[in-house]
Amino acid sequence: MNRINQKLKEDKKLLSIYFSAGYPNLNDTVSIIENLEKNGVDMIEIGLPFSDPLADGPTIQASSTEALKNGMTTEVLFNQLKDIRKTVTIPLIIMGYFNPMLQYGVEAFCEKCQQTGIDGLIIPDLPVDVYNERYKATFEKYGLINVFLITPQTSIERINFIDSISNGFIYMVSSASVTGSSSGFGDEQTNYFKRIKNMKLKNPQIVGFGINSNETFNQATLSAKGAIIGSAFIKHLSKKGVNTIHEFVSGILR
Amino acid sequence: MNRINQKLKEDKKLLSIYFSAGYPNLNDTVSIIENLEKNGVDMIEIGLPFSDPLADGPTIQASSTEALKNGMTTEVLFNQLKDIRKTVTIPLIIMGYFNPMLQYGVEAFCEKCQQTGIDGLIIPDLPVDVYNERYKATFEKYGLINVFLITPQTSIERINFIDSISNGFIYMVSSASVTGSSSGFGDEQTNYFKRIKNMKLKNPQIVGFGINSNETFNQATLSAKGAIIGSAFIKHLSKKGVNTIHEFVSGILR
Amino acid sequence: MKYNISNNGYYGDFGGAYIPEMLYPNVEELRQNYLKIMAEPSFKEEFNQLLKDYVGRPSPLYFARRLSKKYNTKIYLKREDLNHTGAHKVNNTIGQILMAQRLGKTRIIAETGAGQHGVATATVCALMGMECIVYMGEIDIARQAPNVARMKMLGAKVVPALSGSRTLKDATNEAIRDWINNPINTHYIIGSVVGPHPYPDMVARFQAVVSEEIQWQLKEKEGKTTPDYVVACVGGGSNAAGAFYHYLENTNVKLIAVEAAGKGIHSGESAATSVLGREGIIHGSKTLLMQTKDGQITEPYSISAGLDYPGVGPMHAHLYKTGRAEFISITDDEAMTAGLELSQLEGIIPAIETSHAFAIFDHKKFKADDVVVINLSGRGDKDLQNYIDYFKL
Amino acid sequence: MKYNISNNGYYGDFGGAYIPEMLYPNVEELRQNYLKIMAEPSFKEEFNQLLKDYVGRPSPLYFARRLSKKYNTKIYLKREDLNHTGAHKVNNTIGQILMAQRLGKTRIIAETGAGQHGVATATVCALMGMECIVYMGEIDIARQAPNVARMKMLGAKVVPALSGSRTLKDATNEAIRDWINNPINTHYIIGSVVGPHPYPDMVARFQAVVSEEIQWQLKEKEGKTTPDYVVACVGGGSNAAGAFYHYLENTNVKLIAVEAAGKGIHSGESAATSVLGREGIIHGSKTLLMQTKDGQITEPYSISAGLDYPGVGPMHAHLYKTGRAEFISITDDEAMTAGLELSQLEGIIPAIETSHAFAIFDHKKFKADDVVVINLSGRGDKDLQNYIDYFKL
Numbered sequence A, B: 001m002n003r004i005n006q007k008l009k010e011d012k013k014l015l016s017i018y019f020s021a022g023y024p025n026l027n028d029t030v031s032i033i034e035n036l037e038k039n040g041v042d043m044i045e046i047g048l049p050f051s052d053p054l055a056d057g058p059t060i061q062a063s064s065t066e067a068l069k070n071g072m073t074t075e076v077l078f079n080q081l082k083d084i085r086k087t088v089t090i091p092l093i094i095m096g097y098f099n100p101m102l103q104y105g106v107e108a109f110c111e112k113c114q115q116t117g118i119d120g121l122i123i124p125d126l127p128v129d130v131y132n133e134r135y136k137a138t139f140e141k142y143g144l145i146n147v148f149l150i151t152p153q154t155s156i157e158r159i160n161f162i163d164s165i166s167n168g169f170i171y172m173v174s175s176a177s178v179t180g181s182s183s184g185f186g187d188e189q190t191n192y193f194k195r196i197k198n199m200k201l202k203n204p205q206i207v208g209f210g211i212n213s214n215e216t217f218n219q220a221t222l223s224a225k226g227a228i229i230g231s232a233f234i235k236h237l238s239k240k241g242v243n244t245i246h247e248f249v250s251g252i253l254r
Numbered sequence C, D: 001m002k003y004n005i006s007n008n009g010y011y012g013d014f015g016g017a018y019i020p021e022m023l024y025p026n027v028e029e030l031r032q033n034y035l036k037i038m039a040e041p042s043f044k045e046e047f048n049q050l051l052k053d054y055v056g057r058p059s060p061l062y063f064a065r066r067l068s069k070k071y072n073t074k075i076y077l078k079r080e081d082l083n084h085t086g087a088h089k090v091n092n093t094i095g096q097i098l099m100a101q102r103l104g105k106t107r108i109i110a111e112t113g114a115g116q117h118g119v120a121t122a123t124v125c126a127l128m129g130m131e132c133i134v135y136m137g138e139i140d141i142a143r144q145a146p147n148v149a150r151m152k153m154l155g156a157k158v159v160p161a162l163s164g165s166r167t168l169k170d171a172t173n174e175a176i177r178d179w180i181n182n183p184i185n186t187h188y189i190i191g192s193v194v195g196p197h198p199y200p201d202m203v204a205r206f207q208a209v210v211s212e213e214i215q216w217q218l219k220e221k222e223g224k225t226t227p228d229y230v231v232a233c234v235g236g237g238s239n240a241a242g243a244f245y246h247y248l249e250n251t252n253v254k255l256i257a258v259e260a261a262g263k264g265i266h267s268g269e270s271a272a273t274s275v276l277g278r279e280g281i282i283h284g285s286k287t288l289l290m291q292t293k294d295g296q297i298t299e300p301y302s303i304s305a306g307l308d309y310p311g312v313g314p315m316h317a318h319l320y321k322t323g324r325a326e327f328i329s330i331t332d333d334e335a336m337t338a339g340l341e342l343s344q345l346e347g348i349i350p351a352i353e354t355s356h357a358f359a360i361f362d363h364k365k366f367k368a369d370d371v372v373v374i375n376l377s378g379r380g381d382k383d384l385q386n387y388i389d390y391f392k393l
């Protein structure tokens, strides 16, 4: 059973962390992952940097640009990760835009993920229907879970459709926005979280976008299975460096 | 008999000098006139300065502008000249653009000229036909000779017409140009001078524009009765001042 | 009462050709030929073809919905800003370049204030492969830099006029001097309804296409060929002449001419000729002009280079004197504000000259069912820097 | 072979909608409605009325006599430069603002490169009284200053894109981010035939008025609706799409797409997508784009801000791949020279984007009786300083 599905069965609220591979330094990738696991993080989104990350806010954009400057490529990332499963057991997801994967070759990319021990993918600009028609079989052949996003604007029919073709979790974008923009959740968000919960989907939901504190983590996971932190973690890395990851994680899970 | 007609009867080539009244200094007008007569000049065109002298080249333009700045006006000029006939006997002509005369009142202007002892007018932008229809009677009432220009482009018919309504001399513009532009006369000019001479007009011709030396004066007066110098004289005034007029005139009549 | 020109070149008391003899052959040649040439079928055909295919005529008559709503009347804009080169000026330069060709001329000179006429002249010279020299006041060269750049791109030579107020009046003087110096091969393309006869009439006839179009365009939109009002700014007066032309003798159509009051009519920095001017002679024409008691021409002022002229064409002097047209003076500030308003209400940035015509609504009330045609004489691309600086945008 | 779009939003292999889920409701709403809305009589009427009275359509088809003579062929210019705001871009923004109104949107965003699309968007927003935010690369803000000034005059907010190459691509990213952040009240007016389906098709349909007019205009002038060649520059490809549209399936008409080679195709500073690009995804569309082996989008370069884009619209990717259109790459220097030549031969100063299309005569020989239509996509007022500096005029 895929590590993601296993993890989702655990009776706890999951903390998932996103970071851009190759940032702050090209070779920080593995140590960041190991550190995150060591400090109790449940799941990791490894960002494969892209030159034009159009769903991302300034923080993740900047870290992607920096990572590319540092020399990060798809090849380099897979190399860095080639022994990751010797030390790390939590689910690992690669999150990235579709074009670099397309250029690598979608099948080759999936195969490589499997070999490396990657459990799933989040590809914001690969739409559900294109995935469904063209790539689902390949992803499944290599045992990869593809994670789809829903937003407060996503219709019920579409949520149901997304739920039907998902086999891990649903990435519930907290508000319609690029990453890193919100500050705290209001009624609108909590109602939305509840509304989705009440749909009793087959896939659990993990909330992303706008989570940056113990408080927002708790709010988000009131109705959802877990939450993903991206921009806030990258800001922490920028300011305080790789060696203080425990500070960040314990601040969230406090 | 008008002093101009008298002068034209003299058996000599006439030197006529133009200057802008009120230049270089507001009150130089009278002394320039007296000086010119003293040094053997036959006739004087007193320039009534105008803000927009569109038939004039840069030298006369600049002197006009300066004269206006110095405070020259139609009123001031007539005041300066009010006793001129106590000291000066050669013909005096006012040369100026039509608008200041129009504003003064054409009849009032003519009357004032007569009182002052002005013998004629040259008004480059008062066309022959307008003069003929509207102003000839007034000019004649006050005994003023109006002088018209012809150029190398003026047709024979028109020259004949101009001759027919002129009663002093014809101002023969040496080449089609604004004042102060030519340097020496070529075949074109001398042929033109001859051509006009051969027309045997009733009015003598005096050449203007481009005369600046003994040589050009002699060339111009080979076929014509006389010549008018403007820009060259003003340049001399600018450089050497009012007290050296004899130098300039003797240079021409050498 | 007759408002258009008489056979001898006068509008009432105004007009004529007060020119030095050196210009006589040129002006006379033109006077004798212009109507004949304009009547030639081949001329008409070429003129109309170029207006259509090159200039982009007819220019639309556009119902300005938001502006009309704001001022509670029916405002139509005659879109001369959409002409090639961006103003009405090109109607005239197309006509005159064809005229110059038929007169056998090979060298073209022009004066320009805002630079629109200079650009329009440089444009037709490029089109016909003729040499082009444009005189422009030193101050106007500075404040209408984009148009100077355009003239250069088009291969014209731009000569600064350094005398007097170093604006349009002085550029005109320089152009006339050039013409005097080059009487054989050169045609002087005057840019407005000024200068000696036959220029005011010739330019007005070339610009008359504006009101000719308004007639049938209005017929399409309002079911009648006549508006209640025609409004146009007046520098020399060519765009107004064009917009008024076919309505001159129809006194049901009220004409409004808008002049530049600069910093205020009586501020000493103004170009409001109708209020401040007296009869006199400027640039070969008897008309209204701003002058001293002594008959020296006053240096005018307006923020808009194209209205910064101390006279108006003789047609307008006559329209003023007879009361056929109402004259309204608009300050710099009023004009700039009106320009910004038009930009933000209708998405059309007018030339600052044109903006004056849009500032009349505080001076003149219209009825809800009045049809008011405003001649949108030019676009504001040349004035962007001035607008930006003025509004600190 | 079919060259126009398929029912599912693809041109051959290219197109589709590769968008984040956050954009799905907006794009889907548009996809489901755009054809329906465009077919509504009231939409058609309002669109056509505005194109006529406000934009000034039809734009002329002008026979360029001197240019034709020089290159010994029959060259017609489709005068999109005469449109209100000075380029073809406004055809699309008029269409999209009407679309946005019918979709109940109140806030408009746009990206812009040369600023023409930004100006055209700001213009229609002023016209309709809608809020307008335009994203523009920091570098383009500097090199197209006049258009920035115009947008401000029109009341739009211009937001600099500071990431990446700080040009059109990055402005597009920023606009998409804004749209993600404002999914309810905002319509994104994309300025070219790029972006997720249905944008490429919708924009092409709005621009199709260009070739629709060419057909009947050519019929009037040449007695046939089809030229031998249609030539257009390609940034994203909207002016080319418009000029090609009605000829896409008629292979007697040869199509020439002109790209920017910058400092040379292989200089590393180029925007010649057809030569340098590979299939990939940019701004929500599968198309040809310039990218690293790794799939990172390359920073393009062209002297013209409007062609400084690393992709082409999916229609053009398909036209290239199928050989339906011939693609020619033109360097900065060639384009600038051609722009000056057009200015001085025909009196028309083209946008530098457009100048690229006029530089093909050294690459492509035409027969004396070939009818070649060049889409004169925009005027050069925005580029004067660049021309002046380049030629040291």
Ligand SMILES: Cc1ncc(COP(=O)(O)O)c(C=O)c1O
Residues within 6 Å of the ligand: C087, C088, C113, C114, C115, C116, C117, C191, C192, C193, C233, C234, C235, C236, C237, C238, C239, C240, C305, C306, C307, C351, C353, C354, C377, C378, C379
């Ligand atoms: C746009 C525009 N409108 C008006 C004028 C004023 O000229 P006229 O009064 O001859 O129309 C100018 C002069 O340059 C101009 O450029």
Ligand SMILES: Cc1ncc(COP(=O)(O)O)c(C=O)c1O
Residues within 6 Å of the ligand: D087, D088, D113, D114, D115, D116, D117, D191, D192, D193, D233, D234, D235, D236, D237, D238, D239, D240, D305, D306, D307, D351, D353, D354, D377, D378, D379
């Ligand atoms: C005048 C002009 N032509 C062409 C273009 C390129 O765009 P497209 O390829 O979409 O026509 C632009 C873009 O701004 C432009 O302003």
